[in-house]
Amino acid sequence: KRQVAVIGLGRFGYGVAETLVKEGCEVLAIDTDPEKIQAISDLATFAVQCDASDEKALKAVSAQNVDVAVVSIGENIEASILIVQTLKEMGVKQIIAKGVTAQHGKILQNLGVTEVIFPERxxxxxxxxxxxxxxxxxxxxxxxxxxxxxxxxxxxxxxxxxxxxxxxxxxxxxxxxxxxxxxxxxxxxxxxxxxxxxxxxxxxxxxxxxxxxxxxxxxxxxxxxxxx
Amino acid sequence: KRQVAVIGLGRFGYGVAETLVKEGCEVLAIDTDPEKIQAISDLATFAVQCDASDEKALKAVSAQNVDVAVVSIGENIEASILIVQTLKEMGVKQIIAKGVTAQHGKILQNLGVTEVIFPERxxxxxxxxxxxxxxxxxxxxxxxxxxxxxxxxxxxxxxxxxxxxxxxxxxxxxxxxxxxxxxxxxxxxxxxxxxxxxxxxxxxxxxxxxxxxxxxxxxxxxxxxxxx
Ligand SMILES: Nc1ncnc2c1ncn2[C@@H]1O[C@H](COP(=O)(O)OP(=O)(O)OP(=O)(O)O)[C@@H](O)[C@H]1O
Ligand SMILES: Nc1ncnc2c1ncn2[C@@H]1O[C@H](COP(=O)(O)OP(=O)(O)OP(=O)(O)O)[C@@H](O)[C@H]1O
Known part of the structure; x- marks a missing residue:
């Protein structure tokens, strides 16, 4: 069964995590906001409140072992970029990132994400x-x-x-x-x-x-x- | 040629307005944020900075004459609801609204919008x-x-x-x-x-x-x- 990390539980991230759980995947859900973690904790295999741009925090929850990481952080482009870079260095093979602007998307592509998604667009x-x-x-x-x-x-x-x-x-x-x-x-x-x-x-x-x-x-x- | 009002130029609204213009539709773009209006003013048929929950403002730009209104306001659920209600009273036949939460979506359905869209979901x-x-x-x-x-x-x-x-x-x-x-x-x-x-x-x-x-x-x- 696939193991997926979902980082950032906004409307997009939460939807991904929820659908994956319904379909039987193992989901590691990460967000800084305790309310978001509370909302998903019944569903997710493992729900962790932490700052995902902190490499120690990601290692502590074995984020490097997932098959796919979905990074869905909108307002804070810098956090999104730092988190993607950290995941790449940790060896996560497939990274899917939500892009906020076209330029943000280009940066993510250059960092080597598997795919950039623009849900609203x-x-x-x-x-x-x-x-x-x-x-x-x-x-x-x-x-x-x-x-x-x-x-x-x-x-x-x-x-x-x-x-x-x-x-x-x-x-x-x-x-x-x-x-x-x-x-x-x-x-x-x-x-x-x-x-x-x-x-x-x-x-x-x-x-x-x-x-x-x-x-x-x-x-x-x-x-x-x-x-x- | 279709006339479409796009109210709220976030990532979703802006994308709708931009694509419609590229395909030759007449677009009335409305937002409170002058920067958003500036960004779209070269493209849109008519770009207006105003508060769309103000019925006088909508009447002043003949919003009631459009074929379709797209209401894409996320953070402010109250504004989204007020605007939809105003458009209905003005007789706009087709209203498409972005839903933020499931409950917001139900309220919009009850108000009689043509369709609720959850882009991120x-x-x-x-x-x-x-x-x-x-x-x-x-x-x-x-x-x-x-x-x-x-x-x-x-x-x-x-x-x-x-x-x-x-x-x-x-x-x-x-x-x-x-x-x-x-x-x-x-x-x-x-x-x-x-x-x-x-x-x-x-x-x-x-x-x-x-x-x-x-x-x-x-x-x-x-x-x-x-x-x-
Ligand atoms: N460094 C971080 N580590 C973990 N989670 C974070 C971090 N920064 C932001 N988040 C979380 O990411 C989530 C999504 O962020 P945000 O709301 O900015 O994105 P969005 O793109 O607007 O979301 P949506 O999918 O609803 O459109 C929020 O729940 C926020 O708490
Ligand atoms: N009363 C209003 N009248 C006109 N425009 C408004 C009003 N309230 C908010 N807006 C505009 O609507 C736009 C979208 O709002 P907001 O960013 O809250 O939505 P969102 O759903 O998070 O956007 P996105 O499509 O990027 O996910 C903003 O540009 C904002 O200036």
């Missing part, structure tokens, strides 16, 4: 993509220039078979799934449930209210999603 | 999923229980045709793409480039270093990604 770009194309419900860049997007079925395609909607021919994007809302009677009450068709066939009918899951080049997706 | 969950399955490079929940994951080709599959790797038969997941690194000579120098095969065929060969893009039920994906 990533979320901002994804939201902006969805606002630009109002029918796009979700967006993920799969590879440079290629994305997955979820698109609400446009009115003019409602009631057509996939074959008739000619999405692949017209726009050069693949439909990799269809999310349908299905009404069922459960114990005498009408409930709506979502069904995900992960192997869409050309004779499947798409209807208003369904969501198409598409993969393709960004410019091809844009031609489809922005024509709605 | 979303990024934390995605990172944690990738840490749990070390060969998973990307993760997106497509629909309840279904995800897209990007998986590095496991050693035992290297050199096999997709047909021989029997991924769909064994794990019940679809391969919707293959990311390959391709070496080319450009002007006498060796460069690596990534090529994305968005229509993988059963006779395509997968090799160590390639990345498979997979779609399926989370438990089926886990059987594959965690067996590596």
């Amino acid at each position: 990533d979320a901002a770009i994804r939201l902006a993509q969805r606002l630009i194309s109002p029918n796009v419900l979700e967006y993920l860049e799969l590879a440079p220039g290629f994305s997955v997007e979820e698109l609400a079925v446009p009115d003019h395609m409602s009631g057509l078979r996939l074959r008739e909607a000619k999405i692949r021919e017209t726009y050069n994007v693949n439909i990799i799934g269809i999310r349908k809302k299905v009404c069922r009677m459960v114990k005498g009450r009408m409930t709506t449930e979502e069904v995900f068709n992960v192997t869409p066939a050309l004779d499947d009918v798409i209807e208003k209210g369904d969501i198409l899951v598409l993969v393709g080049k960004q410019e091809d997706l844009n031609r489809l999603t922005k024509s709605e | 979303d990024a934390a969950i995605r990172l944690a999923q990738r840490l749990i399955s070390p060969n998973v490079l990307e993760y997106l929940e497509l629909a309840p229980g279904f995800s897209v994951e990007e998986l590095a080709v496991p050693d035992h599959m290297s050199g096999l045709r997709l047909r021989e790797a029997k991924i769909r038969e064994t794990y019940n997941v679809n391969i919707i793409g293959i990311r390959k690194k391709v070496c080319r000579m450009v002007k006498g120098r060796m460069t690596t480039e990534e090529v994305f095969n968005v229509t993988p065929a059963l006779d395509d060969v997968i090799e160590k270093g390639d990345i498979l893009v997979l779609v399926g039920k989370q438990e089926d994906l886990n059987r594959l990604t965690k067996s590596e």
Whole structure:
């Protein structure tokens, strides 16, 4: 089972620690703030209140033995940099650090972190993509220039078979799934449930209210999603 | 062209405003901090320094005319709530608000925002999923229980045709793409480039270093990604 140190229990760090614990990982949680340590102490394998830029403190909790360290310290860029440097010197193989600014990110890259994450910026770009194309419900860049997007079925395609909607021919994007809302009677009450068709066939009918899951080049997706 | 108000230019809000402007949207950027307004004034259609919880101030900049308002205020939960309430009363149809805590998010939902976003928490969950399955490079929940994951080709599959790797038969997941690194000579120098095969065929060969893009039920994906 993986051992992960999470240093800095802000909203990002806390979320990482909490999710890892739920999935059965061993988590060493470190923060200077006793309230944060208190909040996570029931969950974490080991929760320690200390200043992570202090190498003695990190050695005292065997931080060098973890598989991965996640450093999530925002306001104090200097602390973030010192902690990453210390972890590198201690031999921690995989270090993932939250970047606060582009420049902070460059410094972390130069120090040799495995990955810099910009959570707010990533979320901002994804939201902006969805606002630009109002029918796009979700967006993920799969590879440079290629994305997955979820698109609400446009009115003019409602009631057509996939074959008739000619999405692949017209726009050069693949439909990799269809999310349908299905009404069922459960114990005498009408409930709506979502069904995900992960192997869409050309004779499947798409209807208003369904969501198409598409993969393709960004410019091809844009031609489809922005024509709605 | 869509008109979007972005209120609160922290890392999330600023990212939204910047991306929207790059994509050609009209952005009304609002913040109390003159430095933030200065930073965005070259980009934004209209950048205003004011307290967004002041209804007169919002009316003075015609905030009620936007298609969407994004409220991204973190530290001051009260201000976030007041601003959302004011925008609702002004008739802004679509309001997207950043949530700071789960309870803050519930209050925003009860006020009738279109969507609450938890950028740090979303990024934390995605990172944690990738840490749990070390060969998973990307993760997106497509629909309840279904995800897209990007998986590095496991050693035992290297050199096999997709047909021989029997991924769909064994794990019940679809391969919707293959990311390959391709070496080319450009002007006498060796460069690596990534090529994305968005229509993988059963006779395509997968090799160590390639990345498979997979779609399926989370438990089926886990059987594959965690067996590596
Ligand atoms: N030297 C340090 N050693 C250990 N923990 C620290 C240190 N410096 C700061 N922290 C902790 O890191 C946590 C996150 O820091 P901060 O709130 O500055 O980051 P943030 O990026 O704004 O967080 P968020 O993820 O909520 O956006 C805080 O709980 C803080 O107590
Ligand atoms: N009443 C207000 N009216 C307008 N802007 C405000 C108001 N209150 C706070 N702001 C601005 O909102 C911005 C974001 O606020 P804050 O830094 O508290 O949020 P955050 O969630 O921590 O940000 P981040 O997105 O960086 O994580 C700041 O630039 C601040 O000046």
